[in-house]
Amino acid sequence: DTKLRLKNIRKTYGETVAVDDLSLSVEAGKIKTLLGPSGCGKSTTLRSVAGLETPDSGEIYIDGELVFSDEVNVAPENRGIGMVFQSYAVWPHMTVEENVMYPLNVQKIGTKEERRERTHKLLESIGMGDHTNHLASNLSGGQQQRVAVARAMILEPEIILFDEPLSNLDAKLRRTMRAEIKNICEEFDITMLYVTHAQDEAMYLSDEIAIMNQGEIVEENDPLNIYNNP
Ligand code: ADP
Numbered sequence: 379d380t381k382l383r384l385k386n387i388r389k390t391y392g393e394t395v396a397v398d399d400l401s402l403s404v405e406a407g408k409i410k411t412l413l414g415p416s417g418c419g420k421s422t423t424l425r426s427v428a429g430l431e432t433p434d435s436g437e438i439y440i441d442g443e444l445v446f447s448d449e450v451n452v453a454p455e456n457r458g459i460g461m462v463f464q465s466y467a468v469w470p471h472m473t474v475e476e477n478v479m480y481p482l483n484v485q486k487i488g489t490k491e492e493r494r495e496r497t498h499k500l501l502e503s504i505g506m507g508d509h510t511n512h513l514a515s516n517l518s519g520g521q522q523q524r525v526a527v528a529r530a531m532i533l534e535p536e537i538i539l540f541d542e543p544l545s546n547l548d549a550k551l552r553r554t555m556r557a558e559i560k561n562i563c564e565e566f567d568i569t570m571l572y573v574t575h576a577q578d579e580a581m582y583l584s585d586e587i588a589i590m591n592q593g594e595i596v597e598e599n600d601p602l603n604i605y606n607n608p
């Protein structure tokens with residue numbers, strides 16, 4: 379099953395072609411990584427999928443349904459997508475519970491008690507049950523990332539987008555967190571599109587890697603075969 383499909387996406391900023399006629403699909407429950415150097419258009423691609431960026435042209439489908447084209451532009455909150463960013467991943471002055479519950483409050487889902495229960499259940503399942511009432515700023519970097527992933531998961535999205543989520547962490551935490559993300563993908567059957575410039579991360583995490591350069595995908599394969607066809 380194809381969960382996410384981009385067709386001929388192009389995005390320019392003035393003279394700069396950030397994304398150049400890019401087509402890509404992600405199978406349901408799989409992790410696809412966009413790997414490439416800074417400035418090659420990874421973020422712009424990801425933000426286009428989220429609806430945070432409007433491409434000049436092209437089409438985006440989620441579950442076979444058109445969410446972006448010349449005529450269609452589904453709002454970000456209606457795309458069934460969760461997102462984890464590199465920076466400002468959690469709100470430091472809020473507790474773990476408040477951070478994770480926030481999207482439920484915004485969407486006014488259920489009663490306060492139901493929202494709290496759903497939040498606690500998710501926090502338990504990702505091993506943060508003992509930290510519910512801690513301030514996010516008192517957590518380690520890895521724990522903060524886990525909270526950021528939980529917040530991206532709370533509305534039960536079928537797709538989560540990651541934009542360099544581990545690049546501010548030290549090497550040890552990065553290894554722990556990438557394993558965490560892979561587990562979450564498998565356990566909750568979530569489709570992931572993951573952006574990184576780190577080759578080791580892409581090799582470890584991905585079902586498929588798309589190597590980007592200057593706004594284009596130059597190679598696409600599974601991690602084992604990605605470098606076999608130079
Ligand atoms: P990456 O995520 O791979 O680092 P980006 O998608 O952020 O690449 O950027 C692709 C290109 O588009 C870069 O040349 C970048 O400077 C440019 N770019 C991205 N966002 C903007 C913007 N808001 N305004 C102008 N140029 C931008």
Ligand code: ADP
Pocket residue numbers: 416417421422541542
């Ligand atoms: P990333 O590498 O994750 O894309 P950047 O630092 O390149 O992060 O971009 C951070 C923000 O700045 C993004 O919102 C991006 O759209 C914007 N941006 C990137 N390049 C430019 C640029 N040349 N001019 C204006 N805004 C830019």
